[in-house]
Amino acid sequence: MNIIDLFSGGGGLTEGFKQQGYNIMCHVEMDKDACDSLRTREAYYYLKGINQLNIYASYLNGNITKEEFYRNIPDNHLSKVLNYQISQNELPNIMEKINELVADSQIDGIIGGPPCQAYSTIGRPRNDRIKEKDERVYLYKYYSQFLEEYAPNFFIFENVKGLLSYKDISKEKLLPKIMEEFQSKGYNVEYKILNSLEYGIPQKRERLFIFGIKNELGIEAQYFFENLLTYKEPSISIKDLFYDLPIMNAGEVINEYSEREPVLFVKNNLRCLEDCLSQNISRPNNKRDKAIYKLVVEAKNSGRIIKYNELPNSLKTHKNEKHFLDRFKCLNENEQSHTLVAHISKDGHYYIHPDFKQNRSITVREAARIQTFPDDYHFENSRTSAFKQIGNAVPVYLSNKIAKTINNIL
Structure with a gap:
């Protein structure tokens, strides 16, 4: 089925649909680095299709530059990625570009989730003060215009749980208005909060998903969520998730697997090109951070969580001992991760590795595994950008199950 991918980010939602054989006609994304990641993944799938993944491995291993790598890829694959911010001014340009790519093809589905910061409960008082001027609040209306223009059979709209309680400038809940907007375009719609943990992802992550299906197809949107329930499964622990990765220190880069055999979930879903582990990059940390990390891990291993106001005065850097x-x-090695968010691009303090001896925050690759990206998924262009793309993504393994469920009901 042919798909238009809006607000693509680094490609978590996209990847699950690709794994299920959907044809992504185009991606629309405003972040340049995320666009580069999407192009690199398009290149991967092209090379996989012609049995030349050795070229991709050569790029991941640093043997050729990105420019040299892209020379092996036909332009019609790279040009699928449209680097635009979806706005009223840009909408005609975006649709013109999409129409060139789509030509006479039928669009079967639209997927994507607008930036969620406006709806998040974190920082809501600050966001409320700029609500009248914050265009992110009404990005769903642009999404609706794509539904009207391309009339797909289905759509998936993903966002944060905070949308349930968010109120617009009229002090009315916004979610019912979003649902009404989508219904007005001829769709039967339903929403659910999905917890990734229940679907085999090693992470406690709740997100709101709206599924819409054309009224004329005679299928209730609720049927999608009922079918999705059949794909629930237990999640592996952080210890098992990281088991085959190398032991390393803060500031190191080790792009080689350990000799330990991966657990079945990792072997079946994450390990791909066996000769190249990429972006297993650990942040450097100063002495103070490493001293704090040791205390946090020690406390975690003894069954408690150490708070900032409990740290020795010599390790504190500010006087705020009432908030945050x-x-x-620290991650609990015997459980799943707490929610991975884009703030990991700022620092790794909220995602400390559970192994006391390693004394560091998690690597880019470890973060990607928590989001169930395959090990051969490459994030452009810097460590900071990679963390941001990963933190904002839909877990790939969940997206795969969503795509499979849509296949089943259609």
């Missing part, structure tokens, strides 16, 4: 006291947090 859990700013240093």
Whole structure:
């Protein structure tokens, strides 16, 4: 089925649909680095299709530059990625570009989730003060215009759980208005909060998903969520998720697997090109951070969480001891990760590795595994950008199940 991918980000939602054989006609994304990641993944699928993944491996291993790598890829694959911010001014340009790519093809589905910061409960008082001028609040209306223009059989709209309680400038809940907007375009719609943890992803992550299906197809949107329930499964622990990765210190880069055999979930879903592990990059940390990390991991291993105000005075850097006291947090190796968010691009204090001896925050690749990106998925262009793309993504393994469920009901 032919898909238009809006607000693509680094490609978590996209990748699950690609794995299920959907044809992504185009991606629309405003972040340049994320666009580069999408182009690189398009290149991967092209090379996989012609059995030349050795070229891709050569790029990941640093043997050729990005420019040299892209010379092996036909332009019609790279040009699928449209680097635009979706806005009223840009909408005609975006649709013109999409129409060139789509030509006479039928569009079967539209997927994507607008930036979620406006709806998030975190920072809501600050966002409320700029609500009248914040265009992110009404990005769903542009999404609706794509539904009207291309009339797909179905759509998936993803966002944060905070949308349930968010109120617009009229002090009315916005979600019912979004649902009404989509219904007015001829769709039967339903929403659910999905927790990735229940679907085999090693992460506690709740997100709101709206599924819409054309009224004329005679299928209730609720039927999609009922079918999705059949794909629930237990999640592996962080210890199992990281088991085959190398032991390393803060500031190191080790792009080689350990000799330990991966668990079945990792072997079946994450390990791909066996000769190249990429972007297993650990942040460098100063002495103070590493001292704090040791205390946090020690506390975690003894069954408690150490708060900022409990740290020795010599390790504190500011006087705020009333708010955000859990700013240093360790992963529990015997459980799944807490929600991975884009703030990991700022620092790794909230995602400290559970192994006391390694004394560091998690690597780019470890973060990507928590989001169930395959090990051969490459994020352009810097460590900081990679963390941001990963933190904002839909877990790939969940997206795969969503795509499979849509296949089943259609």
